C-alpha cells in the first residue's frame with residue numbers, strides 16, 4: 001500500500017495528478033524534489049524528460065500495485081552504523097533502502113534507468129547525486145541505522161524502545177519486519193517536508209519508537225537539539241557535533257542567555273573535561289572518546305527538580321552510579337554514587353596532599369565504617385562540633401559538590417551549580433590553601449570557613465591549640481586534617497579520629513623513635529608524636 005497517494009486506483013490517481021497538478025500538489029511527487037523531470041523545480045532535474053515516475057519506475061507497467069523498479073541495485077559496499085550502545089545488528093542495506101540508495105549513495109547516475117538505452121540527460125550535467133544534504137553516501141556510520149529487524153526481542157533488549165506492534169500506522173516496517181529508509185520516509189509524499197511519513201514536530205516521529213524518558217527542561221524536549229538523522233559529525237549516537245561535550249556546549253557556551261555557560265567553567269584550570277583519559281570508568285557502554293557531560297548527566301531525563309543532600313539533583317537525570325557498597329546501580333539515588341563510578345577503586349587521580357593514610361578511594365574514605373569522615377554518605381561520628389555555622393548540625397549530610405563545584409565569585413554564569421571547573425584545585429568551590437607556612441586569613445581557608453565558623457576555630461573552642469598552630473605557626477588545616485575521611489582499612493579509632501591524617505610532606509616521624517602518631521584520649525584530649533616545623537613532639541598532650 002502506498003501512503004502519499006491512496007494506492008487503490010493508482011493509475012487513476014497518477015492520471016489525476018498529471019491532469020490537475022494543483023489538486024495533488026502537496027501530496028504528489030510532482031511538486032517535490034523527487035520530480036526529476038523537466039517540470040521539476042529542484043536543482044536536480046532533466047533537460048528533456050517529461051515523465052515523473054520514470055526515474056524510479058518502469059513505465060507502462062502492467063501491475064499498478066507493484067510498479068517495476070527501473071534502476072540498478074547498488075553494490076554492497078557500505079560502511080554500517082555502529083555504536084557502543086546499539087543492540088540492533090544492522091548489516092548491508094536491504095529491500096527498499098537499496099532503492100533509495102540507488103540515487104542517494106552517489107554511486108549510480110541519477111538518469112541511468114533500465115527503460116532507456118542512454119542515461120536521461122540532467123540539467124547542469126549532473127551525473128550522480130551532487131554534494132549536499134541529498135548525498136547520503138556509502139558511509140552509513142553517520143546515519144540512523146537501517147535494514148535490521150525491529151522486533152519484540154529487540155525492544156525487550158533495549159527498554160527505551162517501544163514495542164514495534166504499537167507503532168502508529170504511518171510508520172511501517174517492511175515485509176520482513178525490517179526498519180528501512182521507507183519506515184521514516186515516503187518517496188511520494190513531501191507534505192511534512194523531507195518526505196517524512198509523519199510530522200516530526202515535537203519529535204513525534206522519533207518518540208513513536210524511542211521512549212527516552214521524561215524531561216522537563218524545555219530545550220531538551222526536541223531530539224533535534226542534540227541529534228541528526230543523517231550526516232552526524234559524531235558518528236555513534238548521531239549527535240549534532242563531533243563529541244558529547246561539543247554538542248552540549250554548542251548551547252551552554254554563553255550564546256544562549258537561558259543556558260548556563262558551562263564552557264567557561266570547563267575552561268578553568270581544575271576541571272572535568274579530561275574524562276576521555278579514564279578507562280573502565282563504569283560498565284556503561286560508551287565511546288570513551290565521546291564521554292564527558294553524559295558521565296554525570298543522563299541527557300534525556302534532565303529536570304529542574306531541586307532536592308536535598310545527598311540526593312542526586314534533577315539536573316543529572318536518571319544517571320547510573322556505583323553504590324556506597326561498590327555495586328553498580330542502573331540509577332543513582334545519591335550524588336556521591338555518580339562520583340563513585342570514577343573516584344573509588346579505579347580512581348585515575350593522584351592525591352593532592354600526600355598523607356599518612358594515602359587514598360583516592362573516596363568510597364572507602366566516606367564509608368560509614370570509616371574511622372572519621374565528613375558526613376557525605378552517613379552523619380558524622382562526632383556529636384560535638386562547636387564550629388558548625390548556623391543552619392548546619394551534626395545530623396546533616398553534605399554533598400561532594402558542596403566542596404567541589406564552581407563558585408568563583410566572578411559575575412554571571414560562573415556561579416552556576418555543578419562539578420565542572422574551578423580556579424581552585426582540586427575543583428574546589430572556594431580557596432583552600434594546603435601549603436605549609438600559609439598566613440591565616442579568611443580567604444586562605446575559605447572552603448572550611450564556609451561551614452566552620454572561623455572565630456570558633458581560632459578561639460580554640462574544640463582543639464585548644466588551633467590558634468597556636470594555624471595562626472601563629474602558619475600550619476594549614478591540611479597538615480593535620482583530611483578533608484574526606486580515613487577508611488577503616490587504613491586508619492584506626494585510636495589514631496585517625498577527627499579527620500586527623502597528617503600531610504607527610506609537612507609532618508615527619510619523631511626522629512628519636514620513628515613514630516608519627518596522633519592518639520585520641522577521649523573527649524577533647526589527645527597526644528601527638530611527630531616532628532613539624534623543626535619541633536619534635538613526643539606524646540605531647542592536650543588539653
Ligand code: HEC
Nearest residue numbers: 001002010014029034052053056064065067096099182187
Ligand atoms: C524518487 C523515486 C520515486 C519516484 C519518482 C516515484 N516512486 Fe513510486 N516508489 C518508489 C519507491 C522507493 C517505492 C517502494 C516503496 C516501498 O517499498 O515501501 C515505490 C513504490 C511505488 C508503488 C507501490 C507501492 C507499494 O507499496 O508497493 C507505487 C504504486 C508507486 N510507487 C507509484 C509511483 C508513481 C505513480 C509515481 C509517479 C507519479 C512514482 N511512484 C514515482 C520511489 C519512487
Ligand code: HEC
Nearest residue numbers: 033042043044055099100103132134181182185187194195
Ligand atoms: C532517482 C533518484 C532518487 C531515488 C531513487 C530517491 N531519491 Fe530522494 N532525492 C533525489 C534527488 C535528486 C533529490 C534532491 C536532491 C537535491 O536537491 O540536492 C532527493 C531528495 C530527497 C530528500 C530531501 C527532500 C528535501 O525536501 O530536500 C529526501 C528526504 C529523500 N530524497 C529521500 C529519499 C528516499 C527515502 C528514497 C527511497 C524511498 C529516495 N529518496 C529515493 C533522488 C532520488
Ligand code: HEC
Nearest residue numbers: 097100101104133134136144146180181184194228229230
Ligand atoms: C529513523 C528515521 C529515518 C530513517 C530510517 C531514514 N531517515 Fe532520512 N531523514 C529522517 C529525518 C527525521 C530527516 C530530517 C532531517 C533530520 O532530522 O536530520 C531526514 C532527512 C533525510 C534527507 C534530507 C537531508 C538531510 O540530512 O536533511 C535525505 C536525503 C534522507 N533523509 C534520506 C534517507 C535515506 C536514503 C535513508 C535510508 C538510507 C533514510 N533517509 C533513512 C529520518 C530518517
Ligand code: HEC
Nearest residue numbers: 083085086087088150158183205206209223227229237238
Ligand atoms: C521506526 C522506529 C524508529 C524511529 C521512527 C526512529 N528510530 Fe531511532 N532507532 C530505532 C531503533 C530500533 C534503533 C536501534 C536501537 C538499538 O539497537 O538499541 C534506533 C537507533 C537510534 C540511535 C542510535 C542509538 C545507538 O545506540 O547508537 C539514535 C541516536 C536514534 N535512533 C535516534 C533517533 C531519532 C533522533 C529519531 C527521530 C528523527 C529516531 N531515532 C527515529 C528506531 C527508530
Ligand code: HEC
Nearest residue numbers: 085160203206210212220221222223225226237244294299
Ligand atoms: C540534550 C541533548 C539530547 C537530547 C535533547 C536528546 N538526546 Fe539522545 N543522546 C544525547 C547524547 C549526548 C547521547 C549519548 C549518550 C551517552 O553518551 O551516554 C544520546 C544518546 C541517545 C541514544 C542512544 C543511547 C541510549 O540512551 O539509548 C538514543 C537512542 C537517543 N539518544 C535518542 C534520542 C531521542 C529519540 C531523543 C528525543 C526524544 C533524544 N535522544 C534527545 C543527547 C540528547
Ligand code: HEC
Nearest residue numbers: 217218219225247248251258259293297299302303304315
Ligand atoms: C539546543 C540548546 C541546548 C543543548 C544542545 C543542550 N542544552 Fe542544556 N539547556 C538548554 C537551555 C536553554 C536550558 C535552560 C532551560 C530551562 O531553563 O528551561 C538548559 C538546561 C540544562 C540543565 C539544567 C537543568 C536544571 O534546571 O537544573 C542541564 C543540567 C543541562 N541543560 C545539561 C545539558 C547537557 C548535559 C547537554 C548535552 C547532552 C545539553 N544540556 C545540551 C539548552 C541546551
Ligand code: HEC
Nearest residue numbers: 270274275278281295338339341342400404419425426427
Ligand atoms: C566518568 C568518570 C568521572 C566521574 C563520574 C566523576 N569524575 Fe571527577 N575526575 C575524573 C577524572 C578522569 C579526573 C582527572 C581530571 C584531570 O586530571 O584532568 C577527575 C578529577 C576530579 C577532581 C580533581 C580535579 C583536580 O584538579 O585534581 C575532583 C575534585 C573530582 N573529580 C570530583 C568529582 C565529583 C565530586 C564527582 C561526582 C559529582 C566526580 N568527580 C565524578 C573522572 C570522573
Ligand code: HEC
Nearest residue numbers: 336339343349350351352353360362374399400403426483
Ligand atoms: C568537606 C569538603 C569536601 C567534600 C565533602 C569532598 N571533598 Fe574531595 N577534596 C576536598 C579537598 C579539600 C581536597 C584536597 C585536599 C585534601 O586532600 O585534603 C579534595 C580532594 C579530592 C580529590 C582529588 C584527589 C585526592 O583524593 O586528593 C578528588 C578526586 C575528590 N576530592 C573527590 C571527592 C568526591 C568524589 C567527594 C564525594 C564522594 C568529595 N571529594 C567530597 C574537599 C572535599
Ligand code: HEC
Nearest residue numbers: 372380381382385394398402447448451477481483498499
Ligand atoms: C559543606 C559544609 C562543610 C565544609 C565545607 C567543611 N565541613 Fe567540616 N564538617 C561539616 C559537618 C556537617 C561536620 C559534622 C560531622 C560530624 O558530626 O561528625 C564537619 C566536621 C568536621 C570535623 C570533625 C570531624 C570529627 O569526626 O570530629 C573536622 C575536623 C572538619 N569538619 C574539618 C573541616 C575542614 C578542615 C574543612 C575544610 C577543608 C571542612 N571541615 C569543610 C561540614 C563541612
Ligand code: HEC
Nearest residue numbers: 245248252260262272292293296313315401416417418419
Ligand atoms: C563530574 C560530574 C559532572 C560533569 C562531568 C558535568 N556535570 Fe554538569 N552538573 C553536575 C552537577 C553535580 C550539577 C549540579 C547539580 C545540582 O546541584 O543541582 C551540574 C549542573 C549542570 C548544569 C546546571 C547549572 C545551573 O546552574 O543551571 C548544567 C547546564 C550542566 N551541569 C551542564 C553540563 C555540561 C554541558 C557538561 C559537559 C561539558 C557537564 N555539565 C558535565 C555534574 C557534572
Ligand code: HEC
Nearest residue numbers: 385386387445448452462463469475476477480498524525
Ligand atoms: C595541628 C593540627 C591541627 C590543625 C593545623 C588544625 N586542626 Fe582542627 N583539629 C585538630 C584536632 C587534634 C582536633 C580534635 C580535637 C578533639 O576533639 O580532641 C581538631 C578538631 C577540629 C574540628 C572539630 C571540632 C570543631 O571545632 O568544630 C574542626 C571543625 C576543625 N578542627 C577544623 C579545622 C580547620 C578549619 C583548620 C584550619 C583552619 C584546622 N582545624 C586546623 C587539629 C588541627
